Amino acid sequence: MGTLAVTGDHDADQLLIDDPFALLLAMMLDQQIPMEWAFKSPFRLKERIPDDFSADRLAVMDPDKAEAAFKEKPALHRFPGSMARRAQELARHLVDHYDGDAARVWTEPASGQELLNRLKALPGYGDEKAKIFLAVLAKRFGVTPEGWESAAGPFADPTPRTVADIDSPEALAQVRAWKKAQKAKGKTKQE
Numbered sequence: 001m002g003t004l005a006v007t008g009d010h011d012a013d014q015l016l017i018d019d020p021f022a023l024l025l026a027m028m029l030d031q032q033i034p035m036e037w038a039f040k041s042p043f044r045l046k047e048r049i050p051d052d053f054s055a056d057r058l059a060v061m062d063p064d065k066a067e068a069a070f071k072e073k074p075a076l077h078r079f080p081g082s083m084a085r086r087a088q089e090l091a092r093h094l095v096d097h098y099d100g101d102a103a104r105v106w107t108e109p110a111s112g113q114e115l116l117n118r119l120k121a122l123p124g125y126g127d128e129k130a131k132i133f134l135a136v137l138a139k140r141f142g143v144t145p146e147g148w149e150s151a152a153g154p155f156a157d158p159t160p161r162t163v164a165d166i167d168s169p170e171a172l173a174q175v176r177a178w179k180k181a182q183k184a185k186g187k188t189k190q191e
Helices: 010-018 020-029 035-048 055-060 063-071 080-098 112-120 127-141 148-156 169-184
Strands: none
Touching: 010 020, 010 035, 020 035, 020 080, 020 127, 035 063, 055 080, 063 080, 112 127, 112 148, 127 148
């Protein structure tokens, strides 16, 4: 069982804890929008495709219908069309490489580096996002393959810098304050 409290909505946070695909999708969406919006979007998407919210379903969904689900108000992202396409790419990757079982991305690797490589191979995941998600898995879900700290880099430390460090509304406020201070200093979240 994980601990994650980023959306301000118990049900949306619980979906992220219970559904590995929702968690991967939320992290993929976490760019150019507030964290709370990105991490609540899988819950909203599940409401819009309630018959079968899964990587398998999204992978084969008509692209126009997927885009419509992302664009329905409130939109799931600032760029709902491109993110709908990227979400379908992520879903197809999970189907093609993990039989649609998103948890296999992190339950099978024997090392932190192997897990990081799997995350970096996901559509929508670059180096930094993969490292942050690795830290989310370790800090919030207890997924700690050997060498995870080295693979996650600065995101493994106790500094409240990312979603990996959020387990309560207070922790969310600490992360926000830290990011604001870093920005004022002209520094990134890796510094």
